[in-house]
Amino acid sequence: MPNNLPVLEFKSSTFFAPILILFNNDIVGIEEALEKKVKLAPEFFKDSPLIIDLSEINKHSKEIDFVQITQLLRRVGFFPVGIRGGNEQQNQQARELFIPIDTVRELTNLIITDEKNKPEVAQKSDSQAMPATKQEAIHAIPPRPVYVAATLITQPVRSGQRIYASGDLVVMSQVSAGAEIMAEGNIHVYNTLRGRALAGVHGNTAARIFCFDMQAELISIAGDYKTSEDLNKQTYRNPVQIYLQNHALIITEIV
Amino acid sequence: MARIIVVTSGKGGVGKTTTSAAIAMGLAKKGHKTAVIDFDVGLRNLDLILGCERRVVYDFINVINGEASLNQALIRDKNCNLLYILPASQTRDKEALTQEGVGKVLDELSKDFEYIVCDSPAGIEKGANLALYFADDAFVVTNPEISSVRDSDRMLGILSSKSRRAERGEEPIKEYLLLTRYDPDRVKNGEMLSLDDVQEILSLQLLGIIPESKSVLTASNAGVPVILDEKSEAGQAYADIVSRYLGEDRPHRFIESKKGFFSKLFGGKK
Ligand SMILES: Nc1ncnc2c1ncn2[C@@H]1O[C@H](COP(=O)(O)OP(=O)(O)OP(=O)(O)O)[C@@H](O)[C@H]1O
Numbered sequence A: 001m002p003n004n005l006p007v008l009e010f011k012s013s014t015f016f017a018p019i020l021i022l023f024n025n026d027i028v029g030i031e032e033a034l035e036k037k038v039k040l041a042p043e044f045f046k047d048s049p050l051i052i053d054l055s056e057i058n059k060h061s062k063e064i065d066f067v068q069i070t071q072l073l074r075r076v077g078f079f080p081v082g083i084r085g086g087n088e089q090q091n092q093q094a095r096e097l098f099i100p101i102d103t104v105r106e107l108t109n110l111i112i113t114d115e116k117n118k119p120e121v122a123q124k125s126d127s128q129a130m131p132a133t134k135q136e137a138i139h140a141i142p143p144r145p146v147y148v149a150a151t152l153i154t155q156p157v158r159s160g161q162r163i164y165a166s167g168d169l170v171v172m173s174q175v176s177a178g179a180e181i182m183a184e185g186n187i188h189v190y191n192t193l194r195g196r197a198l199a200g201v202h203g204n205t206a207a208r209i210f211c212f213d214m215q216a217e218l219i220s221i222a223g224d225y226k227t228s229e230d231l232n233k234q235t236y237r238n239p240v241q242i243y244l245q246n247h248a249l250i251i252t253e254i255v
Numbered sequence B: 001m002a003r004i005i006v007v008t009s010g011k012g013g014v015g016k017t018t019t020s021a022a023i024a025m026g027l028a029k030k031g032h033k034t035a036v037i038d039f040d041v042g043l044r045n046l047d048l049i050l051g052c053e054r055r056v057v058y059d060f061i062n063v064i065n066g067e068a069s070l071n072q073a074l075i076r077d078k079n080c081n082l083l084y085i086l087p088a089s090q091t092r093d094k095e096a097l098t099q100e101g102v103g104k105v106l107d108e109l110s111k112d113f114e115y116i117v118c119d120s121p122a123g124i125e126k127g128a129n130l131a132l133y134f135a136d137d138a139f140v141v142t143n144p145e146i147s148s149v150r151d152s153d154r155m156l157g158i159l160s161s162k163s164r165r166a167e168r169g170e171e172p173i174k175e176y177l178l179l180t181r182y183d184p185d186r187v188k189n190g191e192m193l194s195l196d197d198v199q200e201i202l203s204l205q206l207l208g209i210i211p212e213s214k215s216v217l218t219a220s221n222a223g224v225p226v227i228l229d230e231k232s233e234a235g236q237a238y239a240d241i242v243s244r245y246l247g248e249d250r251p252h253r254f255i256e257s258k259k260g261f262f263s264k265l266f267g268g269k270k
């Protein structure tokens, strides 16, 4: 090889990793919940990179040991590759574990938080009781609605393929047996659904699954699931919608 | 530039090598300079079916490793001088097959040939993935049984996501269905899936149906691709497939049982 060729090159790219938001510092509870989730889609989660989001925990000033959490995640089969929303001490722990701190996204979080708290802030400024402090700085960022574009799939989803959408997922073609489609939002399949469909995978219980020809192996909304064994013969091969009501999956025909 | 065809299936023993030999011969017979490559490192079957096993000196891996030139390794077929075979190695281990190496060989062949047919090994491992990686067209060989159909479906997923075309965001590989070892009588008895059953799951463009036929075994024992046996149904089915692939319009045959056809003709009144 001629030695004037460069030995390396940097290219910009994006890297897909799910975010794990912790709401509670109960390690045993977290472990149980994780194992349950992993069982639902072992192939999907196996060796998956993961970003740990501690903002919810820190918002409620709960104590959590980042080292312990990292060890637990590795044991269950994840590769933690980032921390966001951590406090000074947690970020220091992350650095010692060579886990990078995701700061860019923290700003996005801030915007979302601001959006949620907007009425309160507005009220305070109306009464002019608000001191010119931090909140004003937050206010300077224009409130933006949280909008995640839907993912559109037009090619068949074949056995062994997995699709993950961070918003809604719309599939125009068939989903084969042995394929897996997951969305944090709703799932629409305007064709035959033979594989697994998991909507609201981050716990959105309002998510729904709509499909044109229902022959699924498994359906799940926010972790509640049914396998083909439990699926009603009546709705088999029909256009249906599936939603959650008091932790029960309801399947109704769309007429 | 050559057009690269991969003959693939996922499941083993469904008729990939039989098909590779037949269509490569069919294309060459129609006047297209064609090379057929055996990707099944360690097994080496293609040269037997083409009857050139005693003329193998160098193989695919020798060429990849730079131990032989392409011209030294390519074997010209004894029946058709537009057909060349690049045999697999029987002795080397599969690790010698690298994406870079395969790419180089295909690039070099592309300069000189019109069609390159890649006979894929079974499975969804490295060999099969390399055989399909550079493909333009895929002939998905499927038997009318559920496990074969499932594996084909899986292979189609790999074709659409792990090929060079997919990685570069180019136009996807063209996928065709070849339903082989089809036996209409057994379909009728419910022992085999029908064409419709298979298509309900795969929904692919059907390139042809190859009936179950004793002539396949006879031909492979003689080391002559079955397509040269013009009297046999399997030979005719492969000839149809080559013609359809080249754009000719040929109605599909061998879907209905012969017995069924004759009883319809003569036994209609019963
Ligand atoms: N249409 C047919 N009718 C009858 N027998 C057939 C037919 N097609 C293939 N066979 C037989 O099936 C067997 C397997 O065929 P072949 O070697 O072509 O399959 P393959 O998919 O290449 O197998 P492998 O996965 O091991 O590479 C052979 O014995 C062959 O003779």
Ligand SMILES: [Mg+2]
Binding pocket: B016, B017, B018, B040, B045, B119, B120, B121
């Ligand atoms: Mg073979």
